[in-house]
Amino acid sequence: MGLICVDKLEKYYSNSRLLAVKNLNFTIEKGEFVSIVGPFGCGKTSILNIIGGIIDDYKGSIMINGESPSEARKKRKIGYCFQKPNLLPWLSVLDNILLPQKIANIREGNEKAIELLKMVGLKDYALMEPYNLSGGMQQLVSITRSLILDPEILLLDEPLSSIDEINRSKMQLKLLEIHKKTKKTTVMITHSINEAVFLSDKIIILTPRPATIKKIVEVTFLQRNEMTMFSKRFIRYVKIIKEELINGQDN
């Protein structure tokens, strides 16, 4: 049994009879990095928010290590990183990272936050205000913040979508490094097929609305580094996923 088990998930748009997600079944194993790709408006964020326990009006069953998503959320087993960095401008980088701890009334020192900042290479920026940081750095702070409560699962909603191409590649390497070091089960939504192939162990391809699973692609590389993106294997994966997405839209 996987860490996240999604069984016959169905979701209607709020206050509407429009079906957003239809009969979704998949399992995510502990430590896996899974990406969800699909056309715009097919309900990817809704799926992520359901897994994260933020949306609870859905049909079907979702279990996170034997618990419902809202139970897992309340027990702070999930770390969130949204499309926007969502940093509070009146708090320093360090205080922003400590925010989930403060909300959870956990009185620990700054050591863990400093350690995480060191891991992502932002230790020197700890006392700065977020607006002094570039967009990429702000998103990295947001990812770091999602790790502060040591969650079992990381949910990333297009975390790199607003970052330029060069910094995006750097951030992808950073994400890969974070995943290698923390071994957190990660579910990421992305519009970039390259990003999904580069980072994921498994890619869930969705059809247009109502979203159903078109295909689940297992991705394996002997090694992942800067050069992976230029390998034949990588290009083959990208081709497969692109074709599936185009087929899904044509159908």
Added chain:
Amino acid sequence: MDKIIKTLSTLTIFFLIWHLIVTISRIPSYILPNPTEVFKAMQENSLSIYLNSIITLRESFLGFFIANLISVSIALGIAFNKNIENTIMPFAITLKTIPVIALTPLLVMWFGPGECSKIATAALICFFPSLINVLRGVKSLDRDLIIFFKAYSASKIQLIRMLIIPSILPYLFSALKVSSSLAVVGALVGEFIGSNKGLGFLIISNYYTLNTPYVFATITASSLLGIIFYYTIHLVERRIITWTVTID
């Protein structure tokens, strides 16, 4: 320093022109007094002006405080329950359309000729602009940040303390700045009707005796009161809001 010199030069030129107009045109003192007469009246009645300023300041501050407290409470209520807006806004807009000056005699009847009616007038004049500003702050709350706090199971108190209050602070300060000068106007209007103290009373009583230099001196004091009130809030704002703010 450059700014101070420029301000002082402008003021000097203003007083000089004023002085020349009055001297050349031989305008009687009870119509437009000479600036020197105003300064003299200020000097001679400094104690009385000071004591009455304190009264007006107290009334305007209390009115200002009550109005802002109510508007912040309503705005926070609306942040959690949109229905409150539908209930309160028509009432608030109706209140806004009634000129406060027209209500002042009623307020004196209801709250008596003492300070309470002046506080009520100041509160009434401050309330609507304050509510509109704070409400703008609540409406501009970042929905994604609310979802973030929800994701981490923040309580309502945490949401108010950690997100809503700091988010609306720039709007609140804008409300405070607008209502600070309005509060002084409200207290003065209140003092015009049925009062025996305060700067408003000094203006009206000296107007009746055609002591125009004294009226000018009191108007200057009222203006100074508003300026001090405004800049105190401005200084506090600069100390508290250190992050970059864009108010839409």
